[in-house]
Amino acid sequence: xxxxxxxxxxxxxxxxxxxxxxxxxxxxxxxxxxxxxxxxxxxxxxxxxxxxxxxxxxxxxxxxxxxxxxxxxxxxxxxxxxxxxxxxxxxxxxxxxxxxxxxxxxxxxxx
Amino acid sequence: xxxxxxxxxxxxxxxxxxxxxxxxxxxxxxxxxxxxxxxxxxxxxxxxxxxxxxxxxxxxxxxxxxxxxxxxxxxxxxxxxxxxxxxxxxxxxxxxxxxxxxxxxxxxxxxx
Numbered sequence: 452x453x454x455x456x457x458x459x460x461x462x463x464x465x466x467x468x469x470x471x472x473x474x475x476x477x478x479x480x481x482x483x484x485x486x487x488x489x490x491x492x493x494x495x496x497x498x499x500x501x502x503x504x505x506x507x508x509x510x511x512x513x514x515x516x517x518x519x520x521x522x523x524x525x526x527x528x529x530x531x532x533x534x535x536x537x538x539x540x541x542x543x544x545x546x547x548x549x550x551x552x553x554x555x556x557x558x559x560x561x562x
Numbered sequence: 563x564x565x566x567x568x569x570x571x572x573x574x575x576x577x578x579x580x581x582x583x584x585x586x587x588x589x590x591x592x593x594x595x596x597x598x599x600x601x602x603x604x605x606x607x608x609x610x611x612x613x614x615x616x617x618x619x620x621x622x623x624x625x626x627x628x629x630x631x632x633x634x635x636x637x638x639x640x641x642x643x644x645x646x647x648x649x650x651x652x653x654x655x656x657x658x659x660x661x662x663x664x665x666x667x668x669x670x671x672x673x674x
Contacts, residue, residue, distance in 0.1 A: 455604070457604075460602075482660055483660045485662065487665075492667070492668070493667055493668070494566070494652050494654070494665030494666050494667050494668055495605070495652070495665045496665070497662035497663065497664075500662065540604060540605065542605075544659065544660040546659065546660070548593060548595075548610055548612055548618070548659040549607060549610075549620065549621075550607070550660075550663070552597075552604040552605040552606070553604050554602050554603060554604040555604055
């Protein structure tokens with residue numbers, strides 16, 4: 452039972468354009484959603500989060516949108532840079548100290 | 563700034579052998595976690611701890627044991643390794659349950 456789904460294993464984008472990474476979830480009890488970024492041979496690093504009571508959160512080039520009725524969130528990166536090439540994990544937190552991660556989407560930003 | 567440090571980074575075990583993975587954090591975080599990452603599966607929680615002396619099961623705890631004798635350390639043990647435990651293991655810590663977690667660099671474990 453995958454509570455957090457990232458249906459696109461990979462995404463390729465031209466430098467300077469917008470990258471949109473999508474995430475769907477099934478658990479209505481998630482309180483927060485978080486995005487992590489992971490480079491090869493490194494651990495994931497936190498990127499941005501959003502509370503379930505909000506529909507948008509922005510931090511520099513990164514914006515996360517939450518559509519609760521559709522149980523869908525997306526991460527927008529504008530403009531995309533080659534250094535953004537990494538695996539991006541979407542995660543939902545329900546309380547009880549459990550964070551559920553999606554399978555990840557590998558982003559390639561072409562120079 | 564060490565953050566979260568995992569030891570070792572790589573290990574090859576034979577089926578049936580035991581080993582302990584060590585995680586140390588210097589951020590005075592109460593919460594610590596062990597995850598495994600497998601292709602196409604994302605990160606799955608094995609065990610976690612909400613403070614010194616406490617541990618709890620996560621999503622995939624079978625075959626693993628943990629201990630948190632000191633606040634800064636969280637140990638993951640495999641008593642009898644199986645090929646199904648071949649994975650990349652990540653330790654993480656956080657100041658709260660839903661707050662950002664800080665991850666170690668990972669331990670790549672192969673069980674043959």
